[in-house]
Amino acid sequence: MGTKYDTEKFKRKALQVPAAQELILNQVTSGEIETIVSVDSHERIIAEAITAPHPYPAFRRSGMDGYAIVAIDTLNTDDGIVWLKVIDEVPCGTVSSKIISSGTAARIMTGAQVPEGADAVVMLEATEQRNENGVSWVGIKVPARSGQNITPVGFEITEGDTLLRSGHKIGPGELSVLATFGVHQIQVYRKPVVGIFSTGSELLDITDPLEPGKIRNSNTYMLASQIREAGGEPVVMEAIPDDIELARSKVEEALQRYDLVVTTGGVSVGDYDIMGDLVRCGSMDMLFNKVAMRPGSVTTAAVKDRRLLFALSGNPGACYVGFLLFVRPAIRKILGIDKDQLLLPRWTAELGRAYTKVNNFTRFVRGTLKVTDGKVVAYPAQLDESSVMVTIKDSSCLIIIPPELKGAAEGTKVDVILLPGALA
Numbered sequence: 001m002g003t004k005y006d007t008e009k010f011k012r013k014a015l016q017v018p019a020a021q022e023l024i025l026n027q028v029t030s031g032e033i034e035t036i037v038s039v040d041s042h043e044r045i046i047a048e049a050i051t052a053p054h055p056y057p058a059f060r061r062s063g064m065d066g067y068a069i070v071a072i073d074t075l076n077t078d079d080g081i082v083w084l085k086v087i088d089e090v091p092c093g094t095v096s097s098k099i100i101s102s103g104t105a106a107r108i109m110t111g112a113q114v115p116e117g118a119d120a121v122v123m124l125e126a127t128e129q130r131n132e133n134g135v136s137w138v139g140i141k142v143p144a145r146s147g148q149n150i151t152p153v154g155f156e157i158t159e160g161d162t163l164l165r166s167g168h169k170i171g172p173g174e175l176s177v178l179a180t181f182g183v184h185q186i187q188v189y190r191k192p193v194v195g196i197f198s199t200g201s202e203l204l205d206i207t208d209p210l211e212p213g214k215i216r217n218s219n220t221y222m223l224a225s226q227i228r229e230a231g232g233e234p235v236v237m238e239a240i241p242d243d244i245e246l247a248r249s250k251v252e253e254a255l256q257r258y259d260l261v262v263t264t265g266g267v268s269v270g271d272y273d274i275m276g277d278l279v280r281c282g283s284m285d286m287l288f289n290k291v292a293m294r295p296g297s298v299t300t301a302a303v304k305d306r307r308l309l310f311a312l313s314g315n316p317g318a319c320y321v322g323f324l325l326f327v328r329p330a331i332r333k334i335l336g337i338d339k340d341q342l343l344l345p346r347w348t349a350e351l352g353r354a355y356t357k358v359n360n361f362t363r364f365v366r367g368t369l370k371v372t373d374g375k376v377v378a379y380p381a382q383l384d385e386s387s388v389m390v391t392i393k394d395s396s397c398l399i400i401i402p403p404e405l406k407g408a409a410e411g412t413k414v415d416v417i418l419l420p421g422a423l424a
């Protein structure tokens with residue numbers, strides 16, 4: 001297996017991470033657009049600008065349960081109280097036909113439209129009520145200020161204001177805006193469909209009993225979760241054994257069917273590392289097959305008919321990091337997300353514990369972020385080897401250790417990449 005390519009196998013030119021990311025992003029354009037009902041748009045990326053069809057609030061709104069009055073009436077109180085005749089009652093959703101003039105008031109509820117003529121609302125607690133021969137009176141005990149407890153028209157939004165920009169992710173605040181303005185259908189970017197398959201003759205499915213020398217396939221399901229988080233739609237395909245012809249036909253078929261294809265395993269130099277050979281010698285154009293990073297130095301990417309193939313390492317730690325650095329930005333670009341938000345956010349932090357491993361490549365070390373005395377501190381995971389799976393779930397950042405640091409002492413200022421959900 002693979003012997004005819006052996007001489008080629010070791011000649012790999014390592015790209016720096018930013019250069020490899022640029023190569024990927026240059027291959028990708030924002031994807032197709034579809035129209036969906038707004039109420040189903042949670043976490044979708046909007047593909048149009050929405051402008052306000054009306055001001056908000058659209059009417060002068062009472063901020064309190066109380067009385068709508070003319071403020072100036074309350075300025076000259078003889079014995080500390082001014083009595084006004086109550087001429088109407090305005091529950092929410094109704095519009096008074098009365099005009100409030102000096103000496104009169106309307107009982108009003110929070111959220112109701114303030115009647116014409118009134119320029120203040122006095123809260124119930126600052127009033128007294130009295131009934132005389134079927135006529136209601138309200139006594140105002142505190143002088144009112146014009147505009148008090150009234151939200152003016154357009155306080156939040158003026159007609160024509162931009163409500164949402166294209167490339168914006170829909171969440172609770174955006175859904176609130178869409179509902180408020182009656183925007184019941186929106187254009188969003190279609191979710192890229194991403195085919196996943198793991199390679200390796202050692203792989204068992206999640207339901208299989210453990211067998212000697214074998215392991216259960218965890219990368220496929222980790223990747224499916226990562227694809228969802230990135231905004232894509234994963235399609236899980238059965239893992240395939242280390243058979244280059246089988247892998248070739250599966251990859252080529254998947255590349256015709258899906259927007260992106262992600263594989264794991266078989267990208268290093270081992271005898272059964274078929275993905276490396278397939279990309280190098282297959283019908284696709286290789287973008288890179290080595291990146292100056294750890295884990296994931298053998299991360300490989302290729303393009304065929306404008307569709308990208310990411311052949312990630314089989315080691316779970318490397319697979320995880322390779323996805324975040326290369327596949328996630330590609331998915332986000334297809335989704336029309338703003339250029340400056342394609343990559344995960346970076347912070348500066350202090351190293352909470354020394355990191356002693358030295359390497360020629362930049363390391364992306366799993367870690368946890370804590371804020372101590374107002375300082376962001378990053379603690380490297382105790383187990384951060386590429387082959388280690390279990391600390392992925394505990395990490396909130398990737399600590400970047402450049403090779404020139406030759407390890408890093410506690411307290412060193414480091415850049416950290418925030419993992420998705422780190423702030424959740």
Ligand SMILES: Nc1nc2c(c(=O)[nH]1)N[C@H]1C(S)=C(S)[C@@H](COP(=O)(O)OP(=O)(O)OC[C@H]3O[C@@H](n4cnc5c(N)ncnc54)[C@H](O)[C@@H]3O)O[C@H]1N2
Binds near residue numbers: 202203215266387
């Ligand atoms: N002679 C050399 N050997 C290795 C080198 C090297 O430069 N020279 N690089 C090492 C590095 S670094 C990495 S990373 C790995 C990359 O391995 P592959 O991408 O070829 O992946 P496999 O060989 O298929 O598997 C590696 C490891 O991961 C496990 N694995 C694979 N698939 C899954 C899965 N779906 N779920 C969970 N675990 C999986 C597999 O069983 C192996 O243990 O190569 C080093 N070797």
Ligand code: MOO
Binds near residue numbers: 296299313386
């Ligand atoms: O290719 Mo690796 O660097 O152990 O993940």
Ligand SMILES: [Mg+2]
Binds near residue numbers: 265270272273314
């Ligand atoms: Mg291998």
